[in-house]
Amino acid sequence: MSLLSSRLEPALQPVLDKVASRIPLHWQIKGAHAFQSVKKRAGKNRAVPVFREVPLPGVSTLALADIDVSNPFLYRQGLWHSYFKRLRDECPVHYQANSPFGPFWSITRYEDILFVDTRHDLFSAEPIISIGPQPEGLEIETFIAMDPPRHDQQRQAVQNVVAPKNLAQMEDLIRSRTAEVLDHLPIGEPFDWVQRVSIELTSRMLATLFDFPFEQRHKLAYWSDLAAGSPETTGGNADNDEGFRAAADMARQMSSLWREKEARKAAGEDMGFDLISLLLANENTRDMINRPMEFIGNMVLLIVGGNDTTRNSMTGGVLALNQFPDQFVRLKQNPDLVPNMVSEIIRWQTPLAYMRRVAKQDVELSGQTIRKGDKVVMWYASGNRDERAIENPDQFIIDRQNARKHLSFGFGVHRCMGNRLAEMQLRILWEELLKRFEAIEVVGEPEYVQSNFVRGYTRMNVRLG
Amino acid sequence: MGRITFVEHNGAKHPVEIEAGKSLMEAAVENGIPGIDADCGGACACGTCHVIVDKSWVESTGEMYASEEGMLAMTPEKTDTSRLSCQVTVSESMDGMVVHLPEFQM
Ligand code: HEM
Ligand code: FES
Numbered sequence: 082m083s084l085l086s087s088r089l090e091p092a093l094q095p096v097l098d099k100v101a102s103r104i105p106l107h108w109q110i111k112g113a114h115a116f117q118s119v120k121k122r123a124g125k126n127r128a129v130p131v132f133r134e135v136p137l138p139g140v141s142t143l144a145l146a147d148i149d150v151s152n153p154f155l156y157r158q159g160l161w162h163s164y165f166k167r168l169r170d171e172c173p174v175h176y177q178a179n180s181p182f183g184p185f186w187s188i189t190r191y192e193d194i195l196f197v198d199t200r201h202d203l204f205s206a207e208p209i210i211s212i213g214p215q216p217e218g219l220e221i222e223t224f225i226a227m228d229p230p231r232h233d234q235q236r237q238a239v240q241n242v243v244a245p246k247n248l249a250q251m252e253d254l255i256r257s258r259t260a261e262v263l264d265h266l267p268i269g270e271p272f273d274w275v276q277r278v279s280i281e282l283t284s285r286m287l288a289t290l291f292d293f294p295f296e297q298r299h300k301l302a303y304w305s306d307l308a309a310g311s312p313e314t315t316g317g318n319a320d321n322d323e324g325f326r327a328a329a330d331m332a333r334q335m336s337s338l339w340r341e342k343e344a345r346k347a348a349g350e351d352m353g354f355d356l357i358s359l360l361l362a363n364e365n366t367r368d369m370i371n372r373p374m375e376f377i378g379n380m381v382l383l384i385v386g387g388n389d390t391t392r393n394s395m396t397g398g399v400l401a402l403n404q405f406p407d408q409f410v411r412l413k414q415n416p417d418l419v420p421n422m423v424s425e426i427i428r429w430q431t432p433l434a435y436m437r438r439v440a441k442q443d444v445e446l447s448g449q450t451i452r453k454g455d456k457v458v459m460w461y462a463s464g465n466r467d468e469r470a471i472e473n474p475d476q477f478i479i480d481r482q483n484a485r486k487h488l489s490f491g492f493g494v495h496r497c498m499g500n501r502l503a504e505m506q507l508r509i510l511w512e513e514l515l516k517r518f519e520a521i522e523v524v525g526e527p528e529y530v531q532s533n534f535v536r537g538y539t540r541m542n543v544r545l546g
Numbered sequence: 547m548g549r550i551t552f553v554e555h556n557g558a559k560h561p562v563e564i565e566a567g568k569s570l571m572e573a574a575v576e577n578g579i580p581g582i583d584a585d586c587g588g589a590c591a592c593g594t595c596h597v598i599v600d601k602s603w604v605e606s607t608g609e610m611y612a613s614e615e616g617m618l619a620m621t622p623e624k625t626d627t628s629r630l631s632c633q634v635t636v637s638e639s640m641d642g643m644v645v646h647l648p649e650f651q652m
């Protein structure tokens with residue numbers, strides 16, 4: 082089996098890690114790819130679903146049992162809202178028996194989601210948090226998909242990178258890089274906000290976080306999109322062969338970055354506040370490169386976690402203020418509302434639609450019996466619009482009371498580690514936008530990502546005034 | 547009526563009247579003490595109501611459950627006397643208690 086598989090015999094793991102630490106990571110990934118290609122030719126691979134877009138029916142025409150919220154076109158077609166409202170009202174804990182991803186439960190109300198997210202004793206995040214599995218041979222180990230105590234150990238090792246103390250040191254750098262992007266935007270002529278602002282800013286931020294070669298920063302966004310976009314995982318349209326090549330490229334580049342910094346540290350140079358420097362400075366993680374599964378898993382988690390979530394919040398905020406123009410007027414009168422608005426943007430957008438769990442035992446919830454081993458999907462996107470927990474949930478209100486009380490970052494031990502960083506980036510973006518522009522007008526309709534997981538935009542034309 | 551004093555990281559002191567039965571988090575939020583976010587509204591699920599109890603008062607804050615310990619372990623600024631204030635119930639016996647706020651919430 083591939084060395085990247087997460088389903089290794091526990092007793093074998095240390096031995097394999099030892100072997101693995103001597104084989105360069107990108108070779109291992111290439112090896113896994115070759116193995117999968119041979120299996121594919123021999124017809125032995127797991128079937129990968131193919132998704133073709135057709136107009137979906139209105140939810141009122143469907144029987145409850147036929148409602149399938151895992152459809153990757155639901156968000157793009159603007160139907161997610163009515164589908165989830167029906168589930169929240171009529172069947173808040175809902176079973177779909179025949180989706181392309183297999184059977185799964187949907188948890189759609191705020192309070193039930195809070196329950197599932199905080200009860201890691203009842204619901205496991207392993208082996209992965211998407212509805213579907215990771216591509217065969219690319220099953221990377223990350224602590225977002227680990228239960229305590231392993232989760233806690235791994236998170237504690239890296240969380241200082243994005244801890245508020247470290248962020249305070251990064252703020253000036255992020256602000257100057259943001260200003261530079263905004264100062265070069267055209268006035269009065271439409272351009273693609275996603276490419277020129279959202280992707281550009283998040284790539285810059287990730288390059289800062291990793292101290293990654295600045296001129297190659299677009300690779301980070303590219304790797305991230307491939308990692309989250311496989312059809313079998315989230316219903317996306319990423320190509321798995323391309324995914325393998327990207328994973329190998331990433332492993333090679335991240336390993337050499339590590340080695341470089343290790344050498345600089347050995348030479349007694351001052352170390353920065355980037356991720357790898359902090360890992361090298363920590364007793365428990367300074368030799369993480371010798372545990373390649375853990376090393377690559379942590380790199381991928383931070384790249385993916387910090388990428389399209391923040392990117393789509395940067396686009397979503399502009400769209401929200403265009404749909405609720407009175408709020409933009411108020412914002413310009415009260416720039417002090419920016420921090421509160423940032424939380425409201427993150428709720429309104431809900432960049433990640435859900436996290437998935439697996440029941441560890443039979444659990445009764447809202448009148449349904451979830452059986453041990455069943456997949457359970459916590460739909461944050463639905464909970465954030467639950468009328469029972471949030472007043473006027475479909476309204477975008479920049480001075481909403483309790484705006485921070487939303488589900489977009491999850492709750493419990495897996496609560497988003499980068500939440501403060503995301504909020505800081507968005508706050509800086511809006512502070513700098515308000516200094517420069519009177520009008521930020523969306524031109525035409527945005528284009529949406531194909532996915533049941535990422536709620537985002539591939540294109541949105543904007544004209545500044 | 548007794549008082550509990552919250553001390554901000556910069557040293558600013560905020561005494562509040564004790565209202566027995568409320569959580570320490572509610573006492574802080576209702577009295578407008580800065581530096582407590584309480585994003586989950588007291589469900590022991592976000593870690594943003596972290597406080598550091600004065601050493602001599604730890605005993606009086608009562609027992610800590612595993613769920614609280616689990617969330618606190620995720621806070622980079624955790625100390626030996628850290629608590630999640632939503633999990634501490636205020637009582638009359640806390641008259642004079644001093645509670646420090648961390649520099650940052652998680
Ligand atoms: C608006 C932006 C963001 C959103 C909406 C978001 C959302 C989430 C969600 C829903 C989870 C899982 C929570 C759960 O299972 O209960 C999560 C976990 C995580 N996020 Fe974020 N995230 C964002 C930004 C970031 C950034 C900027 C980073 C890092 C650079 C990041 C890194 C992580 C990590 C490492 C985890 C795993 C935490 C764990 O399992 O303990 N995220 N995020
Ligand atoms: S308010 Fe969320 S843990 Fe206390």
